Every structure is written in structure tokens, then in C-alpha cells.
Amino acid sequence: MKVIYTDSLVIGGGLAGLRVAIASMQRGYDTIVLSLIPAKRSHSAAAQGGMQASLGACIKGDGDDEDVHFGDTVKGSDWGCDQDVARMFVNTAPKAIRQLAAWGVPWSRVRGGDREVIINGEKVTITEKHEAHGLITARDFGGTKKWRTCFTSDGTGHTMLYAMDNKAIQLGIPVHERKEALALIHEDGVCYGAIVRDLITGELAAYVAKATTIATGGYGRLYSVTTNAVISEGIGTAIALETGVATLGNMEAVQFHPTAIVPVGILTTEGCRGDGGLLLDKDGYRFMPDYEPEKKELASRDVVSRRMTEHMRKGKGVPSPYGDHLWLDITLLGRKHIEKNLREVKEICEYFLGIDPVKEYIPVRPTQHYSMGGVRTNATGESPTLKGLFSAGEAACWDMHGFNRLGGNSVAETVVAGMIVGEFVADYCGANPLNVSTATIAHFLKKEEKKITDLLVRDFGENPFALKAEMQQIMMDKVGIFRNGPDLEKAVEELTVLNQRARHIALRNRISSSNPELVEAIRVPKMIKLAQCVAYGAMLRTESRGAHAREDFPERNDRDWLRRTLAAWPDDSTDLPDITYEDLDVMKMEMPPGSRGYGVDNIILHPDSEKRMAEIEEITKANSAAGRFELQQLLNPTPIPEKFKGKNERIGRGYK
Amino acid sequence: MSDQARVLKFQIFRYNPLKKGDKPRMVTYEVTEAPGMTIFIALNEIRETQDPSLQFDFVCRAGICGSCAMVINGQPDLACRTLTANFADGEIKLLPLPGFELIGDLSVNTGKFMRAMSERVESWIHDQHADDVNYDKLEERMDPDVADEIYELERCVECGACVSACATKRMRPDFLSAVGFMRLARFALDPRDKRTDDEFYEIMGNDDGVFGCMTLLGCEDYCPKDLPHQTQIAYLRRKMALIR
Ligand SMILES: Cc1cc2nc3c(=O)[nH]c(=O)nc-3n(C[C@H](O)[C@H](O)[C@H](O)COP(=O)(O)OP(=O)(O)OC[C@H]3O[C@@H](n4cnc5c(N)ncnc54)[C@H](O)[C@@H]3O)c2cc1C
Ligand code: SF4
Ligand code: FES
Numbered sequence: 001m002k003v004i005y006t007d008s009l010v011i012g013g014g015l016a017g018l019r020v021a022i023a024s025m026q027r028g029y030d031t032i033v034l035s036l037i038p039a040k041r042s043h044s045a046a047a048q049g050g051m052q053a054s055l056g057a058c059i060k061g062d063g064d065d066e067d068v069h070f071g072d073t074v075k076g077s078d079w080g081c082d083q084d085v086a087r088m089f090v091n092t093a094p095k096a097i098r099q100l101a102a103w104g105v106p107w108s109r110v111r112g113g114d115r116e117v118i119i120n121g122e123k124v125t126i127t128e129k130h131e132a133h134g135l136i137t138a139r140d141f142g143g144t145k146k147w148r149t150c151f152t153s154d155g156t157g158h159t160m161l162y163a164m165d166n167k168a169i170q171l172g173i174p175v176h177e178r179k180e181a182l183a184l185i186h187e188d189g190v191c192y193g194a195i196v197r198d199l200i201t202g203e204l205a206a207y208v209a210k211a212t213t214i215a216t217g218g219y220g221r222l223y224s225v226t227t228n229a230v231i232s233e234g235i236g237t238a239i240a241l242e243t244g245v246a247t248l249g250n251m252e253a254v255q256f257h258p259t260a261i262v263p264v265g266i267l268t269t270e271g272c273r274g275d276g277g278l279l280l281d282k283d284g285y286r287f288m289p290d291y292e293p294e295k296k297e298l299a300s301r302d303v304v305s306r307r308m309t310e311h312m313r314k315g316k317g318v319p320s321p322y323g324d325h326l327w328l329d330i331t332l333l334g335r336k337h338i339e340k341n342l343r344e345v346k347e348i349c350e351y352f353l354g355i356d357p358v359k360e361y362i363p364v365r366p367t368q369h370y371s372m373g374g375v376r377t378n379a380t381g382e383s384p385t386l387k388g389l390f391s392a393g394e395a396a397c398w399d400m401h402g403f404n405r406l407g408g409n410s411v412a413e414t415v416v417a418g419m420i421v422g423e424f425v426a427d428y429c430g431a432n433p434l435n436v437s438t439a440t441i442a443h444f445l446k447k448e449e450k451k452i453t454d455l456l457v458r459d460f461g462e463n464p465f466a467l468k469a470e471m472q473q474i475m476m477d478k479v480g481i482f483r484n485g486p487d488l489e490k491a492v493e494e495l496t497v498l499n500q501r502a503r504h505i506a507l508r509n510r511i512s513s514s515n516p517e518l519v520e521a522i523r524v525p526k527m528i529k530l531a532q533c534v535a536y537g538a539m540l541r542t543e544s545r546g547a548h549a550r551e552d553f554p555e556r557n558d559r560d561w562l563r564r565t566l567a568a569w570p571d572d573s574t575d576l577p578d579i580t581y582e583d584l585d586v587m588k589m590e591m592p593p594g595s596r597g598y599g600v601d602n603i604i605l606h607p608d609s610e611k612r613m614a615e616i617e618e619i620t621k622a623n624s625a626a627g628r629f630e631l632q633q634l635l636n637p638t639p640i641p642e643k644f645k646g647k648n649e650r651i652g653r654g655y656k
Numbered sequence: 657m658s659d660q661a662r663v664l665k666f667q668i669f670r671y672n673p674l675k676k677g678d679k680p681r682m683v684t685y686e687v688t689e690a691p692g693m694t695i696f697i698a699l700n701e702i703r704e705t706q707d708p709s710l711q712f713d714f715v716c717r718a719g720i721c722g723s724c725a726m727v728i729n730g731q732p733d734l735a736c737r738t739l740t741a742n743f744a745d746g747e748i749k750l751l752p753l754p755g756f757e758l759i760g761d762l763s764v765n766t767g768k769f770m771r772a773m774s775e776r777v778e779s780w781i782h783d784q785h786a787d788d789v790n791y792d793k794l795e796e797r798m799d800p801d802v803a804d805e806i807y808e809l810e811r812c813v814e815c816g817a818c819v820s821a822c823a824t825k826r827m828r829p830d831f832l833s834a835v836g837f838m839r840l841a842r843f844a845l846d847p848r849d850k851r852t853d854d855e856f857y858e859i860m861g862n863d864d865g866v867f868g869c870m871t872l873l874g875c876e877d878y879c880p881k882d883l884p885h886q887t888q889i890a891y892l893r894r895k896m897a898l899i900r
Contacts, residue, residue: 026787037713037715037723037767038723038766038767038770038771038814040721040722040770040814041715041716041721041722041723041767041814042715042721043715043716043721045716045720045721045813046716046718046720046721094791094792095791095792096791097795098789098791098793098795099789099791101795101796102781102783102786102789102791102795102796102848103780103781103786104780104781104846104848104849106798106803106804106806106807106810106846107798107803108800108803108804108807109797109798109799109800109803110800111800133797133800134797134798134799134800135794135795135797136795137800152803152807153804153807155807155810155811158720158810158811158813159807159810162810165774166774166779166780166781167780169771169774169775169779169780170778170780175771177767177768177771178759178767200674200759201674229715229716229717229721230714230715230716230717231715263692264692264694264717266717266718267718321691340804344720347719347737348718348719351719351737351738351739352692352694352718352737352739353692354739465703465704465708507708508708509707509708509709511675511709513672513674513675514672514674514711514759514760514763515709516703516708516709516710516711517703517708517709520708646790646791646792647792648792649792649793649794650794651794655792
């Protein structure tokens with residue numbers, strides 16, 4: 001039995017995992033990172049657009065601060081987020097970005113003086129403040145009041161991940177590459193690490209740890225067309241579910257990005273529209289202002305994706321052999337801008353579409369993009385039901401995104417959560433001895449060994465590739481942008497059948513070492529369970545909130561649904577998860593539910609909303625002398641670690 | 657789009673070093689071409705419908721992560737963004753990237769090589785005070801042009817194409833290679849990195865470093881991110897030559 005001991009085991013070598021690992025290492029705890037692939041190839045590298053932090057250095061960000069960022073984030077989430085967490089996040093994001101600057105990210109900088117930009121289809125000259133010259137600049141993104149999305153030309157995620165991994169290498173943090181966590185080791189409600197398979201040799205080992213962090217990214221590959229990397233299969237989320245103890249939050253909250261290229265689904269960044277790109281229909285007509293006169297192309301992602309779909313349903317899409325699409329026009333931005341700030345987009349258009357976006361329109365369509373749901377944690381990043389299990393990044397439902405996350409808030413979350421959760425992981429390592437029996441370790445190891453042996457000896461059975469394709473199609477057709485009861489019921493039924501079939505997978509290539517078919521056979525049953533959590537959760541949620549849009553229940557129903565979905569799978573022989581709900585407490589909200597300001601308001605109010613509104617007014621009046629920090633503290637005290645409590649400085653404003 | 661789809665002929669290197677008795681060989685697979693087909697799509701189709709044991713590495717499938725470099729009809733390139741339509745005769749020969757440890761078939765261990773490279777060139781900002789910075793304060797300013805120039809060199813995706821195309825590397829197994837030089841050039845340019853020229857000399861001022869380069873420039877020819885190898889290697893060499 002191969003057993004490796006450590007203090008802090010981090011599953012996932014993307015931005016979130018590496019940042020947690022750095023935190024626990026810097027606090028003096030032995031740390032190991034596991035990754036399916038070399039850390040620098042993690043999907044975080046693909047983020048082109050940027051990271052939100054309210055630095056307010058560029059002129060269009062003037063007046064920005066934590067409070068404005070908070071408001072945008074909560075509205076963006078359609079009030080589904082945890083406001084404590086959103087608060088911790090917005091207060092820490094400026095520090096996170098500055099720390100990354102010190103660690104080597106070459107953030108694009110403010111250039112004092114005049115520059116030409118495109119706003120609302122028109123060339124406009126804006127004048128950057130000379131005193132801000134050389135500070136980190138920002139671009140416009142959807143759903144934000146200010147230009148807040150900081151970036152590195154066209155390679156934000158790449159430069160962030162490289163800086164982060166370089167820091168990890170500097171600290172000597174071992175990254176065990178080409179390793180896959182297959183199951184968590186746990187006993188009496190406490191997690192003690194994971195059973196891990198070496199993807200080259202096939203060897204199984206137990207990584208035993210005090211604290212285990214799941215930072216394995218999203219589950220986009222449950223869908224057949226997605227912007228996500230091929231490894232974004234949600235396996236980390238699934239192994240938490242398979243403990244039967246840990247819960248997953250809001251799995252039905254799945255985001256569709258407005259502009260992925262057709263047919264392959266590769267993303268063109270929101271920066272295209274942020275920098276002034278437009279959406280056009282088959283007649284070359286700019287349709288978004290008709291639907292969203294105020295925010296137009298830069299409404300929240302869920303809104304733009306739905307409007308595009310609506311418009312195509314009206315027959316305004318451009319027909320193609322792969323179904324209808326719309327056009328993204330960035331020609332108006334000019335060659336110089338595209339070649340510098342949107343070069344990755346240009347490369348993608350050239351290589352995958354054979355077009356030059358400087359001169360031609362890009363065929364785009366809304367496509368699965370982001371997983372708001374994931375391993376449910378409390379504000380410290382720990383699972384409320386399985387002690388010692390933490391989660392951060394896209395894999396987690398820490399819950400700052402609720403039912404829709406804003407562009408640029410995700411890479412920001414990975415780093416901020418990494419910092420904050422990392423501190424709590426270190427605290428946990430300091431406070432808890434490693435107390436697990438060898439028998440328990442052996443039990444979990446044997447269980448995984450047996451599953452693999454069963455797969456290798458079975459003569460006839462299901463083809464894992466075919467099962468996966470069927471699952472992806474069900475999700476695509478029935479659990480997509482617009483959802484309805486009958487389709488969702490059918491999806492749940494069909495996934496139930498798939499879940500049963502997945503118990504009888506057989507292989508053609510029966511070797512235990514490096515074997516892509518075996519990898520698939522291990523993953524597919526896990527993925528089907530996750531898909532079922534998404535579909536079943538979506539079926540039960542009879543309202544529309546953020547990215548979850550029910551045609552049969554178009555209103556946002558705060559009265560009955562201001563609650564987070566929790567999925568658990570305690571009994572492996574069943575075909576459905578247990579679904580329960582956790583209420584969001586309006587009376588504790590800093591910003592009680594209101595209108596997002598898109599389209600016609602269609603909200604069934606929560607009885608507490610007005611009460612809380614009045615209470616806030618009273619508190620504000622009674623403390624009229626209080627500054628914004630004291631007031632915020634009164635309305636929403638949050639558990640930010642001491643290290644990150646300081647106020648953030650801004651140019652021309654100091655620490656105010 | 658023509659009506660009759662072509663049948664593509666893939667000749668693929670097969671060898672699993674972990675399978676007893678397995679021997680290196682070329683195997684031919686036929687795939688019906690679809691519009692917009694990339695080598696990524698074709699290889700997955702082969703794996704799913706013809707041979708589930710076929711090994712290869714893709715992550716982003718968008719030309720961004722550097723996972724999928726392989727030798728395509730004699731030239732190293734990113735397979736995910738290579739369209740099959742580029743090959744007029746429909747014959748595509750695929751070999752694993754040379755110069756790296758073979759995992760199996762088209763999969764090589766670039767990750768191990770790149771981590772060792774990063775450790776060797778100490779691929780991080782060297783600044784004693786970096787961890788004492790007060791992040792509440794305004795960040796250190798940087799000239800916008802300098803930031804852009806650093807980014808130009810940081811665009812490397814560690815795909816390994818330059819390493820595989822390097823004649824010097826073939827003769828000198830410990831040769832740092834272009835990817836390492838690019839990284840050093842990136843940090844040498846960065847005002848946040850306080851390393852002196854002498855310290856850089858310690859890392860690259862020898863024949864396994866920048867003095868070993870024979871300037872054949874296979875690196876520049878095949879770099880999928882078009883990094884400026886020639887000018888940067890020449891620059892590092894001049895800089896180092898001035899030291900001793
Ligand atoms: C194309 C694209 C563009 C984007 N652009 C932006 C943007 O501009 N701004 C923004 O804010 N967000 C953006 N996002 C979202 C953002 O990039 C991701 O949400 C974020 O990077 C996720 O980071 P992570 O660290 O949580 O996970 P990832 O970076 O996905 O890393 C997951 C890690 O887990 C490992 N892993 C997975 N499963 C296992 C297992 N079972 N065992 C061991 N290891 C495992 C993987 O190897 C990997 O290292 C974009 C997303 C996409 C798809
Ligand atoms: S320098 Fe170019 S060829 Fe070499 S590893 Fe980097 S991206 Fe690949
Ligand atoms: S798979 Fe990422 S570059 Fe090819």
C-alpha cells in the first residue's frame with residue numbers, strides 16, 4: 001500500500017489550487033498539489049479577458065470602490081450569492097491584484113493623456129489622468145458600472161497562472177502532475193486526503209492529509225459544446241459528492257457565454273464587446289439596443305445570451321450547416337487594437353475559422369461557459385458537512401456568484417478565495433492532528449482498486465465514450481439556456497437510465513497503466529451523477545434566476561426560491577441525489593433583493609425585503625455621521641482574515 | 657465545402673513503453689473529413705471509434721495551453737489548431753515531439769522538462785522585499801511600454817516545439833534551449849527582478865547556456881507564438897559576453 005503523508009493536500013493546479021498551496025506553504029505546512037496535467041496548462045490559462053478589482057486608476061474607473069463592485073456582483077448574481085462572501089471578495093480583490101503585480105504579472109498600465117476608444121459604436125477620445133500613469137489599467141466588461149476589469153493585453157489568465165506557478169516553484173511546492181484524485185478518504189465526518197491514480201503508470205496511492213482542498217475547476221464538459229477545456233469534467237466536484245457526506249450547491253446554475261465561435265465553441269472574450277464590439281443579426285442589424293436600451297451588448301452575460309437566443313428564434317439568426325448563429329463585429333476596433341489587445345481572438349479566428357476579424361464578422365452563438373455551482377462551502381471555504389474538506393475556485397460554491405457570475409469575477413475569485421481559504425486551511429492544519437486509522441486508508445484504497453479490476457475483467461458492457469456523448473447531448477438539448485418542465489423531466493429520466501447503464505462499462509483496451517479508455521470509464525459514471533444534480537436541481541427550481549431561465553416560470557420568485565440548492569448522494573445504489581435547500585436570510589443582507597435593471601421586472605418579492613430595506617434606512621439615518629466603512633460594518637460584518645482587513649488605497653482618493 | 661467528404665489517411669506513431677513486448681511502429685487510420693476538422697477532432701474520433709488505447713494530450717483545444725505540440729508531416733506544431741484542410745493530399749503523419757521523455761504514442765512529458773527548466777533559470781521575480789509589500793497601497797508603477805514588452809516575451813506556452821527543433825539540443829542533452837532563453841530574457845527585462853547580470857551569467861554563461869547556441873534558429877521557425885528568438889538570444893549573448 002503506497003501512502004504519502006502531508007499537511008495540506010491541494011487537488012488542482014489552476015489559479016485557485018496554487019494560491020491555496022502557496023498560503024499553506026508560507027504558513028509552514030507541508031503541501032502537495034495534484035494535477036491531471038502540468039499546472040501551467042490548467043484551464044485558468046485560457047482566461048483572456050481580465051480580472052475585476054476596483055482599483056479605479058483608469059479614468060472610466062474613477063469613483064470605483066469595493067461598494068460599487070459589491071453592488072455589481074450581488075446584482076449580477078440575481079441576489080443568489082452569499083453577501084458575506086461577496087463582501088470579503090470585493091474588499092480583498094485589490095490586494096490580490098497588487099500581490100500578483102509584485103509576483104510578476106505584467107498588467108497593462110495606464111498611459112496618461114488622450115486615447116481613442118470605441119463606446120456604443122462610436123469613436124470617443126478619453127483623457128487618462130497623468131497622475132495615474134503607470135498604474136494598473138482596466139477595461140469595460142458586462143454588468144459593471146465602472147471599467148474595472150484589469151488585464152494583460154490578451155493573455156490575462158496565462159500571465160496570472162504563470163506568475164502563480166512560478167511563485168509555487170520558488171517556494172518549492174511539489175506539483176504531482178498527471179495524477180487523478182478518484183475518491184476522498186473520510187471517516188466520521190472528517191476528510192483525510194484522497195485516493196489518487198497515476199495517469200502514466202496506473203498505480204494507486206493514498207495521499208493522506210490533515211486538510212484537503214478541491215480546486216479542480218468547472219464541469220463544462222457535461223455539455224457537448226462548451227468553451228471549457230477538455231479536462232473540465234468536474235471530477236473533483238464529483239468525488240466530493242460521492243462521499244455522501246459533502247454537499248454540492250446550486251448545481252443547476254450554469255452560465256452560457258454569448259460569444260463562442262461556431263461550431264467548435266472556442267471562446268472569443270467578453271473583452272471584444274467590452275472594447276466596443278457589436279452583435280449583429282443576419283441583416284447586419286445591431287439588435288441588442290432594442291432589447292436592452294441601457295446596457296446593450298454589455299448587459300450581464302445571462303441576459304445577453306438569452307436575448308441572442310430570443311432573436312434567433314425570431315428567425316434573425318444567420319443560417320449555417322451547424323444551425324443558426326449571429327455575428328460579432330469587432331472590425332470597428334481597428335487593426336492596431338485587435339492585434340495588441342485581442343490578438344488571441346485574432347489567432348483563433350485565423351486558425352479555426354480561416355477569417356480575419358479585422359475585416360470580417362465572427363460567427364458566434366451562446367455556449368456553455370461557467371459553473372456557478374460546486375462543492376458547497378461556508379465562508380471559510382470548508383464544507384459545512386465534511387470537516388477538513390475545503391474547496392476554492394470554480395469547483396466551489398463558496399458562493400459569490402449566485403446564479404450568474406460577472407465576467408472577470410472568476411479569475412478574481414480564484415485568487416481571492418485562494419488567499420482567504422488558504423489562511424483557513426493553514427489554521428486547520430495547525431489546529432488538527434492527523435488522526436486516521438490505517439484500516440480506513442486501506443478500505444478506500446481497496447475500494448478503488450476493486451472498481452478498476454472490475455472494469456478490466458468485464459467482457460461485455462457499455463462503451464464509456466458512447467455513454468458520455470449521450471449524456472452531453474441530453475444536457476445540451478434539455479438543460480440549456482432556456483429550460484422547461486417537460487424537457488427537464490425527460491432529461492432526468494434519461495440520465496437515470498444512463499446512470500444505471502454506467503454501472504456496466506466494459507473496456508476494449510484492458511490494461512491498468514496509461515489507458516485513455518480506462519480514464520473515461522472511471523470518469524463517466526461520476527459525470528453522469530453531476531449531470532443529474534444539474535438536471536434534477538433545474539427541474540425542481542420552479543422560478544427563473546440569473547442563468548437559470550424557466551420558460552414555464554419566468555418570474556424570479558424571491559418569496560419561495562431565495563434559497564440555495566444543496567445536493568447530496570448518500571446512497572450509491574440510487575439514481576437521484578437528495579435535494580435540500582438552504583434559505584438566504586434577507587434580514588442579514590447588506591443589499592436586499594431588488595431589480596437588476598434588465599427588461600421588464602418580473603419579481604415575486606420576499607416578504608422580508610421591504611422590512612430589511614426599512615431597517616437599513618433606519619440604521620443609515622441613525623448613523624448619519626458614519627463613513628462608508630463603519631456603515632458597511634454595521635450592515636454586514638464579515639469574517640475577513642486579519643491579514644486582509646486593511647483599507648485599499650486609490651489614486652486621487654487615498655484610503656477613503 | 658465540397659459535397660464528397662475526403663477520406664483522410666493518418667499515419668500515427670504507436671508505442672507504449674509500459675506495455676510488455678510493445679514495439680514502436682506506424683499505424684494507419686482512415687477518417688472521413690468533416691468541415692472545420694482539426695487534428696484534435698480527428699484524433700478523438702480515432703480514439704472513440706477505432707482504437708481506444710491511442711494516447712495524446714489536449715487541454716484547451718484552442719491553441720492556448722501548449723499541451724498538444726507534435727510533429728505533423730515533419731514539422732512541430734500545435735495539433736489542436738491545425739486544420740486537416742491544410743493538407744492537400746489528405747495524408748497526415750504524426751510523431752511525438754522528440755527531445756522529451758515519451759509517455760506513449762503522441763504523448764510526451766513536457767511538464768517535467770519545463771518544471772526543471774523553471775527551476776534552473778529560477779523563473780520568478782527575485783526581490784527580497786516582494787513578500788513584505790503592503791498590498792493595501794498603490795502598486796509600484798510600471799511604464800506601459802515596458803509592461804507590454806514583458807508580456808511579448810511571456811507569451812511562451814511551454815509547448816516544447818523550439819526544443820524539439822533545436823540542433824544544439826540534440827548534441828547537448830543539457831542545453832537550456834530557446835524556451836529557457838525566452839524565460840531569462842523576460843526576467844532580465846523586468847525591472848521588478850533585481851538579479852544582476854552576474855547572477856544571470858551564472859545561469860546561462862556557458863556552453864549549455866547561451867554560448868552553446870549555434871543560431872540555426874529552428875526555434876524561431878517553429879514557435880507557434882512567434883516569439884522573437886533570434887533577437888533575444890543575440891541580445892542575451894551580447895549581454896553575457898560583456899561580463900567576462
Ligand atoms: C475560455 C475561457 C475564458 C475565460 N475567461 C475569463 C476571464 O477573462 N475572466 C475571468 O474572470 N474568468 C474567465 N474564465 C473563467 C476562469 O478562467 C475559470 O473559472 C478559472 O480560471 C478556474 O480556475 P480554477 O483554478 O478554479 O480551475 P482550473 O484552472 O480549471 O484548474 C483545475 C485544476 O484541477 C486539476 N484537476 C481537475 N480534476 C482533477 C482530479 N480529479 N485530480 C487531480 N487534479 C485535477 C487540473 O489538472 C487543473 O490543474 C474563462 C473561462 C474559459 C473557459
Ligand atoms: S518559445 Fe515558442 S516554441 Fe518554445 S516553448 Fe515557448 S511557445 Fe513553444
Ligand atoms: S490543446 Fe491547448 S494548445 Fe493545443
